[in-house]
Amino acid sequence: MVIIMVIKRAEWPEVGDLVIATVRRIVEYGAYVYLDEYGKEGLLHISEISSSWIRNIRDHVREGQKLVLKVLRVDPEKGHVDLSLRRVTKRERIDKIYLWKRERKAESLLRSAAEKLGLSPEEIYEKAGTVLEEKFGGIYDGLEEIVRSGAKTLIDAGIPEEIAKVLEEIAREKIKIPTVKIKGFFELQCYKPEGVNIIKQALMSAEKVADGLNGQVKLYVVAPPRYAIEVIAEDYKTAEQIMEKAKEAVLKNINKLGGQGSFKREK
Secondary structure, eight states: OOGTSSSSSOOOOOOTOOOEEEEEEETTTTTEETTTTTTEEEEEEEGGTTTOOOOOGGGGGOTTTTTEEEEEETTTTEEEEEESSTTTTTHHHHHHHHHHHHHHHEEEEEEEHHHHTTOOHHHHHIIHHHHHHHHHSSSSHHHHHHHHHHHHHHHHHOOOOHHHHHHHHHHHHHHOOEEEEEEEEEEEOSSSTTHHHHHHHHHHHHHOOOOGEEEEEEEEETTTTTTEEEEESHHHHHHHHHHHHHEEEHHHHHHHHOOOOEEEOOO
């Protein structure tokens, strides 16, 4: 499958770019590779395979192997692309593979939507893919946002409603956004006649702080005066931010309404 059939990109990579390549054939002086994202052939010279001396090229690369390579030189007129393996760091390799896999999945989801709508891959890209790239920085990023916020996000961005709803359906089925969960406990007391409602009102103030932070707050009774709070978010930094805001909101409100409270994080 050729990725560029749907996701548009420059015809040639630029010097310094990281590319995904498949080893096609190994020769005495290096390996010829296919640039999966560009549909071009490139050369990985033996001197750019490893920093150490190479006795046998096949000890380092093999036909059919996927590699993350760095572009050293590009000559469109001659059709030459020179590449390096040894100049790619471990972090660069991990990040590139991660982004490439997301792009492949994004293309697959766009194709599924196109088939369901009776559109060609090119049509779905023009009507939705370009908007997702412009609005969210990438097609997969945009599809993740659908899972969080629904089709209205895409409709507001200019994608036709019919397409937006199909994309939402497919995205919700195929994309699972990873989450983390942290927990804490409140001890809340109020001896006023309406104390139960005051405690309930104070706790409800915690639920509002997650708005706009891509998080969720859950509250439940352990045994009065103890109440548990769970914060679910996409990463620990966001979860901690929400928890801190929730704690401040609850304690501020319980004190303001004539009660008292304390908070403790679960270790």
